[in-house]
Amino acid sequence: MQLTEFNNSAEITEFLAGDIAAKLSAAIESKGQASFFVSGGRSPIALFEQLSQTELAWDKVTISLVDDRWVDSKHESSNELLVNTHLLNGFAAKANFIGLVGNEESAFDGVDSAVAKIRDINEIDVLILGMGEDGHTASIFPCSEQVDAAIAKDNNGRLIATQPTTAPFERISLTLNEILKAKQVYLPLSGVNKVTVFEQAKQLDDVKKMPIAAVIKQHENLAVLISQ
Template sequence: MALVQSLFGTTDALNQAFCRRISTLLKQGIEENGRASLIVSGGRTPAALFGALSQVPLAWDKVDISLADERWVDPSDDASNEKMVRAKLLINHAAAANFIGLKTSATNAEDAVNTCTANFSDVAKPFDVLILGMGEDGHTASLFPCSAQITQGLDIDSEQMFIAVQPTTAPNQRMSLTLPALLKSKHIFLHLTGESKKDVLAKALADDNELEMPIRAVLNNTRVELMWAP
């Protein structure tokens, strides 16, 4: 497992360093390719990071931002990752970025897989920066060990970019990038805070069963940088 660990004493120190790192990588992407791409995850952990990042003076109009996964709820719903990203990241300087949401008008996420894939056709690939989180069960993006779709989502040879997922231990149907789509990233970060998440990661690193803890599938296949604070 190629895990590089960047550990910080406080979340403020983590967010400041992570913000500088992300902005540097996005600037490099713009300089090298004319555009850069940033794929983020939802939840409470990245909110403060997003706020700091939004204030960086960057050519945000040349940055495409989207999500590693999304709950299949209206973007106005409090459970929506898009709602959080719009409130915390797509403000200040970063309001100029091009945001590609995942939720469509389709009632069932399965009917939107092709639309989501088409909407990503112009996003710079490989992604310049991918920020992943991890659940207590070892899921990442919306690749849940409890879901019937997990084997398909972790299929390294799959040509699918997105997969519709129905977890049995969490609410809402989801849309998620597949493992091979996640791996098509220049820089992958695992953003965690708290001792409990560090313990979950230690468990993930102690075995290779990817279906049991899907985060292992990312760690087993590429270089990942852990960004952690208590």
């Protein structure tokens, strides 16, 4: 884990935009294409908008989601809508986007079709994680019945459906093992509360109490970017 402190969230955004663009460009240079998985929420909006105005070979970049709520892509809670609104504009409009939510009524019925959508992505070059104040990451919630399966070492599935009890909607999410396979993972954290949770997670032995702890402890190329 690499930990870097910044003065504010704007500095994190500036750094991330440049570093992500450089890593995507390097992947394109080495293998002709790149994959970029992003998280939702309000925090990444500024980053998405800055990346959309960054020149690189976006037509060779495939963008998908770390997780999404099982709602229509036009629903205000949809991460797919967030990406379409704030990232797939400007230069980044040329990127190939793959959503995870299908037509099935339940996320639990839609896992196989979602996995099929990303079958051609053999490795994730760049992945941005978020973290909730309960220590959840992606849609792996400590409160959900699926937390054990989501973080199990022997779970080789790429995606899992989850139903948190402390947040609305069924979810579709990358499993822990799929997150750990990503070549580069970024975890930007702004604010005293998030930093405090991060410090607590670092000390946990039982990672299912704060699933972000499993990423912190196991991912070799995790970059944590902090501003108080």
